[in-house]
Amino acid sequence: MGVVPGQPLAVAHRAADLAHSLNVKLICAYVDVTSYLSEESDGRVEAHPIDPDGIDDDIEGISAGIKERLGEALDGSGIRWSFATLAGDPxxxxxxxxxxxxxxxxxxGTRERGFGARFEELLVGSIAVHLTHRQHRPVLVVPLAPHTRHHRQEGH
Known part of the structure; x- marks a missing residue:
């Protein structure tokens, strides 16, 4: 399961339900898009920042926060799960x-709706679409509920 910071837990719950029904381990992965992987001369693969002089994001802190939030949702669910931080193109x-x-x-999961999300999708495209074109495994896209504005009716 691909995860992002602040992602609604509905995605994790659906993935957990699927993992339980298939009797498989759920692997949750956050992809750090600010870094890339390169193979070193000794064969090790290491992540390097795309812009070493750029803003120093706390990737370890972001990953730890996601893992903690997933733990609150998945621990005690009866499924086996793990968390990984990856680098590069999601x-x-x-x-x-x-x-x-x-x-x-x-x-x-789908992205939250809104102008920023639509603009980002135009620039980088949908991860789900890219996944379906780059590999042979089924891709389950969990739709997130669109934000609705509740209007208070007068006189009720």
Whole structure:
């Protein structure tokens, strides 16, 4: 399951339900898009920041926060689960993780709606669409409820 900071737990709950029904382990992965992977001369693969002089994001802190929030939602659910932080292009990283772990399915959530999300999708495209074009595993997209504005009716 691909996860992002602040993602509604509905995605984790659906992925947990699926993992339980398939009797498989749920692997939750956050992809740090501000870094890339490179193979070192000794064969090790290391993550490097795309912009070393850029803003120093606290990737470890972000990952720890996501893992803690997932733990609150998944611990005690009866499923086995783990968390990984990956680097690079989200669709490629999730596809490679799925391949290396022989995943049954890849689960992702939709983005929150709004101008910023629509603009971002125009620029980078949908991770789910990229996943379906780059690998052979099924992709489950969990829709997030659109934000609705509740208007208070007068006289009620």
């Amino acid at each position: 669709a490629r990283a999730l596809g490679q993780l799925a391949e290396s772990t022989d995943a049954s399915v890849i689960v992702v």
